[in-house]
């Protein structure tokens with residue numbers, strides 16, 4: 001019997017390509033019958049979660065028979081305090097991915113469009129297409145640009161806006177390129193965007209950026225009521241497995257997001273772990289310092305090996321391997337090393353490498369030296 005379950009789906013969903021996650025370590029070890037594989041594929045924090053988060057989790061475990069606080073009051077309050085905004089500006093998400101989805105759901109119809117760049121984070125096209133809206137994709141600077149190769153081009157982003165545009169997504173730094181716009185570049189761009197277009201500034205990797213590049217969030221939200229900032233606990237706070245992130249926005253936008261969000265979209269465990277993580281500034285500083293040291297080590301080694309890579313402000317580096325990235329990725333799997341091929345980002349001759357611990361970085365460099373000669 002033939003079914004029509006594919007063609008019965010809405011047109012946008014039928015054309016969706018599912019998000020490709022990094023290969024799990026356990027899967028590679030099972031496939032190759034090896035041990036001690038390392039995954040440098042999903043921009044996770046190799047240091048692991050804060051001990052304060054783990055202690056909070058242990059304490060909260062016995063209460064998981066209860067639903068979580070749907071509004072996540074305690075966590076939202078602390079997030080508001082730390083960002084110098086009001087709790088009415090905060091919306092929690094099941095990862096910041098959840099917020100991106102809520103925004104598309106709330107603000108896009110099939111008659112609308114959203115703008116983002118080439119090589120932008122893969123979830124933007126997915127959430128836009130899932131609601132049947134159109135993506136207007138802006139070109140980036142060229143791969144040979146001397147200031148920011150493959151970086152976002154503010155003029156191209158503006159040129160991609162038309163009278164159907166309701167949302168614009170900008171990741172800073174962007175994943176998978178690692179490239180960034182400076183605060184003056186972003187402010188100059190925001191000033192030229194009409195105030196009925198919602199600007200989504202995705203700051204998933206903000207903590208890894210040089211301080212001088214980090215925005216004054218409260219001030220920016222005041223100046224641009226159409227600005228939504230998304231942040232996550234998956235990266236520097238090392239809670240990717242728990243799924244928690246948030247948006248900071250005008251209270252009216254938060255009000256709209258609250259209407260489309262699932263009633264209990266963030267778990268009680270995620271809430272307590274995130275709250276405890278925010279109190280562990282030592283862990284945050286250690287994570288950033290480790291990333292900076294790893295970045296310097298990898299970049300120096302790539303320079304010595306005469307390998308090109310994109311400038312990065314994240315916890316990952318896009319390495320220009322100048323050959324089929326998928327094939328090299330597969331050869332590296334045999335060394336027990338999982339990187340991220342990025343052909344789906346129209347970067348077939350790059351591999352994205354998450355910066356690991358010193359030992360992990362050394363293993364990666366040894367395998368790359370063998371494979372690349």
Ligand SMILES: Cc1ncc(COP(=O)(O)O)c(C=O)c1O
Pocket residue numbers: 042043094095096097098121171173174175202204231232233234240243244245
């Ligand atoms: C730019 C960017 N935004 C958002 C996310 C989503 O992160 P999460 O849903 O874990 O908060 C990621 C994850 O890789 C990312 O790279």
